[in-house]
Amino acid sequence: MSALLADLYEFTMLQSYLEQNMTKTAVFEFFVRKLPPNRNFLVAAGLEEVLDFLENMTFLEEELDYLSGIFPAFVIDYLQGFRFDGEVHAMAEGTIFFQNEPILRITAPLPQAQLVESRIMNLLHFETLIASKAARSVLTAPDRRLVDFGLRRAHGAEAGLLAARASYLAGFSGTATVLAGMKFGIPIFGTMAHSFVEAHEDEMDAFRNFARSHPGSTLLLDTFDTELAAEKVVALAREGWKIGGVRLDSGDLAMHAGKVRSILDAGGLRDTVIFASGNLDEYAVNRLLDCPIDGFGIGTALVTSEDHPMLDCAYKLQEYDGRPCRKRSEGKATWPGTKQVFRLRDSRGKLEKDVISLECDDLEGERLVGPVMHEGKRLHPRTPIARLRERTMQNYASLPESLRKIDAENAHPVEISQLIHDLSKRADRREIHPLS
Amino acid sequence: MSALLADLYEFTMLQSYLEQNMTKTAVFEFFVRKLPPNRNFLVAAGLEEVLDFLENMTFLEEELDYLSGIFPAFVIDYLQGFRFDGEVHAMAEGTIFFQNEPILRITAPLPQAQLVESRIMNLLHFETLIASKAARSVLTAPDRRLVDFGLRRAHGAEAGLLAARASYLAGFSGTATVLAGMKFGIPIFGTMAHSFVEAHEDEMDAFRNFARSHPGSTLLLDTFDTELAAEKVVALAREGWKIGGVRLDSGDLAMHAGKVRSILDAGGLRDTVIFASGNLDEYAVNRLLDCPIDGFGIGTALVTSEDHPMLDCAYKLQEYDGRPCRKRSEGKATWPGTKQVFRLRDSRGKLEKDVISLECDDLEGERLVGPVMHEGKRLHPRTPIARLRERTMQNYASLPESLRKIDAENAHPVEISQLIHDLSKRADRREIHPLS
Numbered sequence: 001m002s003a004l005l006a007d008l009y010e011f012t013m014l015q016s017y018l019e020q021n022m023t024k025t026a027v028f029e030f031f032v033r034k035l036p037p038n039r040n041f042l043v044a045a046g047l048e049e050v051l052d053f054l055e056n057m058t059f060l061e062e063e064l065d066y067l068s069g070i071f072p073a074f075v076i077d078y079l080q081g082f083r084f085d086g087e088v089h090a091m092a093e094g095t096i097f098f099q100n101e102p103i104l105r106i107t108a109p110l111p112q113a114q115l116v117e118s119r120i121m122n123l124l125h126f127e128t129l130i131a132s133k134a135a136r137s138v139l140t141a142p143d144r145r146l147v148d149f150g151l152r153r154a155h156g157a158e159a160g161l162l163a164a165r166a167s168y169l170a171g172f173s174g175t176a177t178v179l180a181g182m183k184f185g186i187p188i189f190g191t192m193a194h195s196f197v198e199a200h201e202d203e204m205d206a207f208r209n210f211a212r213s214h215p216g217s218t219l220l221l222d223t224f225d226t227e228l229a230a231e232k233v234v235a236l237a238r239e240g241w242k243i244g245g246v247r248l249d250s251g252d253l254a255m256h257a258g259k260v261r262s263i264l265d266a267g268g269l270r271d272t273v274i275f276a277s278g279n280l281d282e283y284a285v286n287r288l289l290d291c292p293i294d295g296f297g298i299g300t301a302l303v304t305s306e307d308h309p310m311l312d313c314a315y316k317l318q319e320y321d322g323r324p325c326r327k328r329s330e331g332k333a334t335w336p337g338t339k340q341v342f343r344l345r346d347s348r349g350k351l352e353k354d355v356i357s358l359e360c361d362d363l364e365g366e367r368l369v370g371p372v373m374h375e376g377k378r379l380h381p382r383t384p385i386a387r388l389r390e391r392t393m394q395n396y397a398s399l400p401e402s403l404r405k406i407d408a409e410n411a412h413p414v415e416i417s418q419l420i421h422d423l424s425k426r427a428d429r430r431e432i433h434p435l436s
Numbered sequence: 437m438s439a440l441l442a443d444l445y446e447f448t449m450l451q452s453y454l455e456q457n458m459t460k461t462a463v464f465e466f467f468v469r470k471l472p473p474n475r476n477f478l479v480a481a482g483l484e485e486v487l488d489f490l491e492n493m494t495f496l497e498e499e500l501d502y503l504s505g506i507f508p509a510f511v512i513d514y515l516q517g518f519r520f521d522g523e524v525h526a527m528a529e530g531t532i533f534f535q536n537e538p539i540l541r542i543t544a545p546l547p548q549a550q551l552v553e554s555r556i557m558n559l560l561h562f563e564t565l566i567a568s569k570a571a572r573s574v575l576t577a578p579d580r581r582l583v584d585f586g587l588r589r590a591h592g593a594e595a596g597l598l599a600a601r602a603s604y605l606a607g608f609s610g611t612a613t614v615l616a617g618m619k620f621g622i623p624i625f626g627t628m629a630h631s632f633v634e635a636h637e638d639e640m641d642a643f644r645n646f647a648r649s650h651p652g653s654t655l656l657l658d659t660f661d662t663e664l665a666a667e668k669v670v671a672l673a674r675e676g677w678k679i680g681g682v683r684l685d686s687g688d689l690a691m692h693a694g695k696v697r698s699i700l701d702a703g704g705l706r707d708t709v710i711f712a713s714g715n716l717d718e719y720a721v722n723r724l725l726d727c728p729i730d731g732f733g734i735g736t737a738l739v740t741s742e743d744h745p746m747l748d749c750a751y752k753l754q755e756y757d758g759r760p761c762r763k764r765s766e767g768k769a770t771w772p773g774t775k776q777v778f779r780l781r782d783s784r785g786k787l788e789k790d791v792i793s794l795e796c797d798d799l800e801g802e803r804l805v806g807p808v809m810h811e812g813k814r815l816h817p818r819t820p821i822a823r824l825r826e827r828t829m830q831n832y833a834s835l836p837e838s839l840r841k842i843d844a845e846n847a848h849p850v851e852i853s854q855l856i857h858d859l860s861k862r863a864d865r866r867e868i869h870p871l872s
Contacts, residue, residue: 001593004615007585008626011614016649022635066618110635117629118613121588122596129591149443152557153746155565155599155739157437158592160558177554178447179440182502190444193553195753198761199458199546213452222765251766278768300746309745310589310736317631325634329658330687332714 003057003082004066006118011067015075017111024321026110027338028117029102030124031316036308040403040410043135043392044095044103045166046127050120051378054084057116078111086112088373091341093383094131094169094392095368096399098414100356101341102369103128110320117315125313126159130166131392133305136282136406137298138171139396144285145295147189148175149277150303163303169388171396176297184385191247191275197223204232211241218245218275221260226251230260234267245273245294253278254291261292281306282406324427335420336427341368350400357417439493439518440502442554447503451511453547460757462546463774464553465538466560467752472744476839476846479571479828480531480539481602482563486556487814490520493552520548524809527777529819530567530605530828531804532835534850537777537792538805539564546756553751561749562595566602567828569741572718572842573734574607575832580721581731583625584611585713586739599739605824607832612733620821627654627683627711634659640668647672652680654711657696658687666696670703681709681730689714690727697728717742718842760863771856772863777804786836793853 017023032042059067059079068076086108097103104124106113137146148167154160164180174187181188192210197220200206207219207229221229226248233243246264248256253276264272276288277297285296300306316334317325324336335356342355342365357363372379402410453459468478495503495515504512522544533539540560542549573582584603590596600616610623617624628646633656636642643655643665657665662684669679682700684692689712700708712724713733721732736742752770753761760772771792778791778801793799808815838846 002615004618005587005593005596006614007587007612008614008617008624009612009628012626012650012653013628013632013646016632016645017635019649020645026631026635028631063618067614114629114631117631118587119593122590122593125589126591151441151443151554152751153561153749154558155562155591155745156594156597157441157555157558158594160441162592176443176445178442178444178503179438181444182440182499188444190448192445192449193550194763194765195462195464195550195553195761196449196452198753198763199453199462199756201759209452209456210449213455214448217448223763225764249765250768304591304740304745306745309591309740309742313589315588317634320635323637325631327630327634327659328661329630329685332686 001053001119002063003059004063005122006115010115010117011071011075013114014078014111015071017114018074018078023109023111025107026113026317027319028106028113028315029318029339030104030120031100031102031314032128033312033314033332034099036311038307038406038409039132040405041096041098041132041399041412042128042311043131043170043395044091044097044128045093045131045169046124046162047090047093047104047372048382049123049127049162050104051088051373053119053123054088054116054373054376055378057084058082083376084108084112084116085376086373087371087375089369090372091368092391093388094395096351096395097341097368098354098412100335100414100416101354102339105338105369121313121315125311127162127166129305129309129311130163130303131170133302134167134170134172135396137285137296137302139404140282140286140406141289141296144293145275146172147295147297148172148177148302149297149299151177153300154303159303165385167302169385170392171389173295186385191218192220194220194223196220203229204236207232207236208239208241211236211243215242216244218247219243220247220249222248222250222256226256227259227263230263233272234263234269237267237269243269243272245275247275247277249278253293254288257288257291257293286406324423326424326427328428335416335424337420337423339369339420342366343368345398349398351398351403351412353413353415355415355417356420358419358423361417361419363417437489437555438499439495440499441558442551446551446553447507447511449550450514450547451507453550454510454514459545459547461543462549462753463755464542464549464751465754465775466540466556467536467538467750468564469748469750469768470535472747474743474842474845475568476841477532477534477568477835477848478564478747479567479606479831480527480533480564481529481567481605482560482598483526483529483540483808484818485559485563485598486540487524487809489555489559490524490552490809490812491814493520494518514547519812520544520552521812522548523807523811525805526808527804528827529824530831532787532831533777533804534790534848536771536850536852537790538775541774541805557749557751561747563598563602565741565745565747566599566739567606569738570603570606570608571832573721573732573738575840576718576722576842577725577732580729581609581711582607583731583733584608584613584738585733585735587613589736590739595739601821603738605821606828607825609731622821628656630656630659632656639665640672643668643672644675644677647677647679651678654681654683655679656683656685658685658692662687662692663695663699666699669708670699670705673703673705679705679708681711683711683713683733685714689729690724693724693727693729722842760859762860762863764864771852771860773856773859775805775856778802779804781834785834787834787839787848789849789851791851791853792856794855794859797853797855799853
């Protein structure tokens with residue numbers, strides 16, 4: 001992605017930083033200020049894409065031409081040779097986290113650390129948003145096949161791709177998006193569309209033709225009349241065609257699933273699975289858990305995080321040249337300093353409490369933020385996504401019951417350490433300057 | 437964008453269509469089933485990107501390699517030479533439209549028309565969603581500068597870019613996203629970030645350095661204390677620095693705007709404008725209209741269409757080989773046939789009624805759907821975005837008062853013609869088939 005995918009002010013500030021020789025080391029952290037309603041935890045995601053971006057960030061000639069109409073030559077010169085060569089610390093993808101906890105820290109010369117802000121936020125915000133939404137369906141229906149069906153109403157191409165990645169990382173079985181399958185190695189799934197049935201003069205012909213091309217595949221039942229279509233599936237099986245499953249996509253899914261299951265069972269098709277889709281989210285899936293539905297296609301509500309399509313996240317300067325920084329804007333004040341999250345668990349391994357303190361603190365507990373990039377180079381090769389997914393599952397296992405519920409809001413205790421409180425006071429004393 | 441950005445079932449169906457020689461002409465239409473709450477109209481957007489996609493759609497070797505692990509050789513052969521060579525009819529971008537009205541029609545051999553479904557929906561859905569959201573701010577504050585600030589919380593890179601495009605098309609003044617400026621020729625705007633102030637030991641130094649680099653630019657006031665910062669701006673002006681504007685980004689914006697305006701005016705800075713940002717949407721802007729605020733930066737709520745991040749849209753087969761098609765799925769039934777929208781206006785040019793009928797009908801009124809692509813080639817060169825924006829403004833002028841309100845839901849009359857009702861009955865009679 002082009003390095004011009006950034007807010008104009010990143011470049012405007014860059015110019016001033018260069019003019020003032022303000023190129024000393026800055027520390028920025030990305031965190032979520034508070035959890036949205038109906039989210040008891042968040043799932044960190046998007047780190048791999050951030051590291052790709054930082055490793056490859058350069059400016060093309062045409063981009064520099066465009067900027068040279070706006071900025072003086074010394075800015076263009078700086079960008080011409082631009083490489084990100086800073087340090088990155090982060091929580092592993094799939095880690096459960098809470099408000100105010102930094103999931104990514106950039107330590108780099110101020111102009112560099114500033115310039116990467118927009119895209120880092122754009123990536124971490126979205127993947128974390130979707131992984132955190134997907135987690136709720138996974139916890140609700142851990143034993144069902146869940147497939148991302150959202151590409152068509154995802155917000156553009158990248159949203160479709162990254163939603164497939166984030167939802168798989170969070171425990172989905174796969175996606176319908178072919179390119180996500182190729183790009184990320186995610187399992188892909190598909191059935192048929194209503195148009196396929198409609199393009200035939202006869203629904204039975206449509207089913208037969210599809211079964212001929214794709215033995216064992218899934219037939220869509222609701223184009224005209226769901227139960228009548230289920231009868232046709234039974235008839236088709238009697239002709240000798242192999243039918244793997246059927247899909248319901250409209251109407252009262254619980255009612256149709258019951259009737260269709262009976263029809264299939266009566267016809268001897270006990271192994272033919274029922275897959276449901278159509279405006280589903282974790283609440284709908286939860287209501288359908290007692291129905292004979294083996295899997296769910298979840299689309300729009302997942303990939304737009306429909307109930308809360310944004311996280312109140314920030315990428316904030318915490319230190320410049322060794323001096324702690326914070327803003328005190330009303331309702332948006334931040335905690336200064338280079339931070340670490342210390343996680344405490346109970347005897348059964350369940351999350352008990354998190355403490356946010358300074359990196360230099362030596363509190364007990366697991367340290368969640370670790371080094372992932374040194375001098376602009378990854379410290380580890382790209383982790384296979386199946387491995388990331390396993391790690392997410394291990395994280396779910398550490399959730400206490402109260403945080404697993406999708407229909408009750410419960411807050412995990414997150415403490416701000418005394419060290420940080422003290423540092424804030426010192427930072428405040430320094431930053432208040434009377435009019436000179 | 438890769439042609440693999442598609443749901444798997446598009447390819448699965450393609451295989452069967454090819455096997456069955458079902459390659460006759462199909463007509464698909466894209467429309468929105470119903471308007472979301474708080475939307476009295478929608479603004480068509482995304483057509484240029486759809487035409488780009490259709491003109492350039494091909495499969496790369498590596499993509500075909502991936503597919504060859506899933507599909508038989510004749511499918512790969514077909515895709516190897518794939519070019520979209522169909523017809524496209526559409527409403528012009530910027531056209532106001534309503535439920536069930538097709539804004540795009542694809543007429544092409546069935547396999548082609550099917551294969552383009554996912555990406556067409558992905559593009560039209562998102563840009564239309566954002567243009568329709570942006571329109572509400574523009575109608576609320578037609579005399580203020582409105583700037584898209586949403587990149588960081590847009591759903592990925594393309595969402596950031598297309599949201600900038602769609603909101604400009606809908607009447608915004610510009611965007612903060614540099615790449616959108618370069619790519620689409622949209623004006624770009626920017627101020628400064630809190631980090632710039634924090635990186636300095638003294639806020640006054642930060643302001644002075646920024647004013648030195650960028651004479652006439654906008655200073656951010658709320659890092660520590662908004663009114664104290666406004667006093668510093670006055671002091672700075674007395675030193676001879678030129679300050680174009682100030683930005684408020686937190687707290688009670690109405691209160692701060694009043695106080696800051698007084699401070700600036702008392703200091704002789706009557707021409708220094710006040711720009712506001714921070715979790716704004718059209719409702720917040722509406723409440724702030726009486727305040728001395730000259731412009732608004734609108735971010736997350738705009739680019740995610742936060743109150744309703746999706747449209748209930750569909751891309752449906754309406755005709756195959758001259759035969760009208762429809763599905764009758766519960767709650768998702770569609771109207772068959774190749775359609776046209778006839779728009780009737782009153783004597784003052786305001787929208788009075790729309791009638792959806794068949795293309796072959798000769799009703800009175802403006803026909804909104806026209807040819808834009810023939811045999812896979814654009815009929816017209818790309819329209820400059822400033823021209824599209826003017827057209828949107830002309831469309832707003834045709835809105836009756838009842839539809840302009842952002843806080844009242846009013847429905848524009850949209851009639852389904854007798855011809856379509858008759859055709860539906862005929863299609864239904866044909867499509868009901870008893871079990872054979």
